[in-house]
Amino acid sequence: ILAAAGADGGLAPALREAFGDAVPDAAAVLDSVLDVLGLPGSDLLSGERDVADLSPGGYLFYDSTKALPRSRFRDDIVVLGVPLTEMCNREYTDARQRQLLKNIMYVGALTALLDMDLAVPEKLIADQYRGKDKLIGPNVQALKLGYDYAKANLPCPIGLRIERADGVGDMIFANGNDAAGLGAVYGGATVVGWYPITPSTSVIESFSSYCRKLRTDPETGQAKYAIVQAEDELAAIGMVIGASWNGARAFTATSGPGVSLMQEFFGLAYFAEVPAVLVNVQRGGPSTGMPTRTQQSDLLACAYASHGDTKHVMLFPEDAYESFTFTAQAFDLAERLQTPVFVMLDLDIGMNERLCKPFDWDDSRRYDRGKVMSAEDLDAGKTFGRYLDVDGDGIPYRTIPATHPTKGAFFSRGTTRNAYAKYSETGADYVYNMERLRRKFETAKTLVPAPILTAAAKSTRYGVLYYGSTSPAMAEAFALLAKDGVQVDMMRVRGFPFAAEIEDFVANHDVVYVVEQNESGQLRTLLINEGEIDPKRLTREEMSVPARMMAIADIFEALTAVDRPYKKGKTLSEAIKIMGFMRKDQHIDADLFALFLRSGVYRDYAERYMPRELIDDVDITAYL
Numbered sequence: 001i002l003a004a005a006g007a008d009g010g011l012a013p014a015l016r017e018a019f020g021d022a023v024p025d026a027a028a029v030l031d032s033v034l035d036v037l038g039l040p041g042s043d044l045l046s047g048e049r050d051v052a053d054l055s056p057g058g059y060l061f062y063d064s065t066k067a068l069p070r071s072r073f074r075d076d077i078v079v080l081g082v083p084l085t086e087m088c089n090r091e092y093t094d095a096r097q098r099q100l101l102k103n104i105m106y107v108g109a110l111t112a113l114l115d116m117d118l119a120v121p122e123k124l125i126a127d128q129y130r131g132k133d134k135l136i137g138p139n140v141q142a143l144k145l146g147y148d149y150a151k152a153n154l155p156c157p158i159g160l161r162i163e164r165a166d167g168v169g170d171m172i173f174a175n176g177n178d179a180a181g182l183g184a185v186y187g188g189a190t191v192v193g194w195y196p197i198t199p200s201t202s203v204i205e206s207f208s209s210y211c212r213k214l215r216t217d218p219e220t221g222q223a224k225y226a227i228v229q230a231e232d233e234l235a236a237i238g239m240v241i242g243a244s245w246n247g248a249r250a251f252t253a254t255s256g257p258g259v260s261l262m263q264e265f266f267g268l269a270y271f272a273e274v275p276a277v278l279v280n281v282q283r284g285g286p287s288t289g290m291p292t293r294t295q296q297s298d299l300l301a302c303a304y305a306s307h308g309d310t311k312h313v314m315l316f317p318e319d320a321y322e323s324f325t326f327t328a329q330a331f332d333l334a335e336r337l338q339t340p341v342f343v344m345l346d347l348d349i350g351m352n353e354r355l356c357k358p359f360d361w362d363d364s365r366r367y368d369r370g371k372v373m374s375a376e377d378l379d380a381g382k383t384f385g386r387y388l389d390v391d392g393d394g395i396p397y398r399t400i401p402a403t404h405p406t407k408g409a410f411f412s413r414g415t416t417r418n419a420y421a422k423y424s425e426t427g428a429d430y431v432y433n434m435e436r437l438r439r440k441f442e443t444a445k446t447l448v449p450a451p452i453l454t455a456a457a458k459s460t461r462y463g464v465l466y467y468g469s470t471s472p473a474m475a476e477a478f479a480l481l482a483k484d485g486v487q488v489d490m491m492r493v494r495g496f497p498f499a500a501e502i503e504d505f506v507a508n509h510d511v512v513y514v515v516e517q518n519e520s521g522q523l524r525t526l527l528i529n530e531g532e533i534d535p536k537r538l539t540r541e542e543m544s545v546p547a548r549m550m551a552i553a554d555i556f557e558a559l560t561a562v563d564r565p566y567k568k569g570k571t572l573s574e575a576i577k578i579m580g581f582m583r584k585d586q587h588i589d590a591d592l593f594a595l596f597l598r599s600g601v602y603r604d605y606a607e608r609y610m611p612r613e614l615i616d617d618v619d620i621t622a623y624l
Helices: 002-008 012-019 026-036 042-053 084-091 095-113 119-128 133-153 176-186 201-214 233-245 256-261 263-272 299-303 320-337 347-351 375-379 427-445 468-483 500-507 522-531 545-560 572-584 590-598 601-609
Strands: 059-063 078-082 172-174 191-194 226-229 250-254 276-282 313-315 340-346 354-356 452-454 462-466 489-492 511-514
Touching: 059 095, 078 095, 078 133, 084 095, 084 133, 095 119, 095 133, 119 133, 172 176, 176 201, 176 250, 176 276, 176 320, 176 340, 176 347, 191 201, 191 233, 201 226, 201 250, 201 347, 226 233, 233 250, 233 256, 233 263, 233 276, 250 256, 256 263, 256 276, 256 299, 263 340, 276 320, 276 347, 299 313, 299 340, 299 522, 313 320, 320 340, 320 347, 320 354, 320 427, 340 347, 340 468, 347 468, 462 468, 462 500, 468 489, 489 500, 500 522, 511 522, 545 572, 545 590, 545 601, 572 590, 572 601, 590 601
Parallel strands: 059 078, 191 226, 191 250, 250 276, 276 340, 313 340, 462 489, 462 511
Antiparallel strands: 172 354, 452 489
């Protein structure tokens, strides 16, 4: 299309001169057209944004085959040019090799610039292409070409260095999407209904890859799993719910837009009480948002997915290790609780390789199928009520369809019903079901992964709650604050509904910061909604210092005023005592209240505006 447009625009001679009889790709044609028109190339358009984003003193590495004038760059950055395209065209004749090996040349140049041992990337290439030996030679050659060019023409090494270290120990490099796919295999999943969406697609690709190795009969070659790409997201989650109802362990993977489209079936699974697992690899929203950027954007969308009083279980892994373990655990939780379970990854965890603990698995572990009645139970005369709570935990017994030829459940319904699954719109039956579902959610608090506390070296008023992919940054922040003598307790939230320890953590600190990667403070909202936590404990920093000072002044003036017809003025000690209780209950700023007392401002005000008979002695040490 671009070539035709260029010809129509009178650029055919220039294009023939540039390409001859070869058929160029679209990007090459576009750059040629832009070049003839005197405009920057497509790569430069994005490159200029990269230049603008660089920090002062930073390094810009670019393909200098078509050298750019110094005016294109900033004076406060270091520009490193290597003619990668020219070198590839000179060394290789195959178009595919030219494109791919250019990247390896770049790695070679970077190896020299960062003062790395060339043997390290050579070994990585050999490991990567083990069994495909004919690919090793060209890649190593390209690596050395880039390395040698940088050594001969660039200031090697630059100010940034990479040094050998042995702190990795037995840790492994892995990404969360691959780990979740493997976790689903170990968790017993045999059915997937899915629809591709960035950045979750590789979860299913990983599951498929591992199933071919681990769920294929070695003698017959028969697959013992089913992966169905549906026509849309709603169909995908419908397949998962249907397979789960029939006794399989089934799941899907999606991202925020897919969650939005699946809402109706989430409500069905919640109210009909059918197990289902969804791996949500979150990305930037709202709407299409930023498909290739990370964000913790879907907590509220998943917690309350669908209409009515729905409420769902969520797990928050921090890395690939927990992506593996939590995904496997999600299938046990879904069947134990007979409800959808959301594994909340994000693009950062899902697609970036990180160091983590090696995955582990106890081969003696048995799947928790929850409360399932067998044919023997039914024949023995055990009472079966599909929605009957027999022991107070809110979870009823279920049967797998066709467990018994005449007994048990063969159908499900999303309508209201009584304890024996008969349609009912009576108030008593509705209240019974909703209260039982609430009890089940209380039971879930004891089953989701418990939060992890990182305590400061000394007692502190300050706490931080965080979750998921913010973990590495929080670990670094904790160390830096401790180094500066700032004591902060940290608690990592790993599951919803929230365990009792989280409410205790908030209650035991005067100030609690909630760290999350979204604009609206979704974890904070959940904590307030579900934890019965005073919002003031989590929003202190939203009031400016002057606003918090004015709050103290207004309260003090109101308590001591004698010109109010509806009350008598308090004595000075009474007013301070009441404000002391308010400080304890987090209604006023503790630090500013202490300053208010130490500075003597309270007494200066009293002597100027309060009647002499109301000014009595105050022991401020009781409030400091």
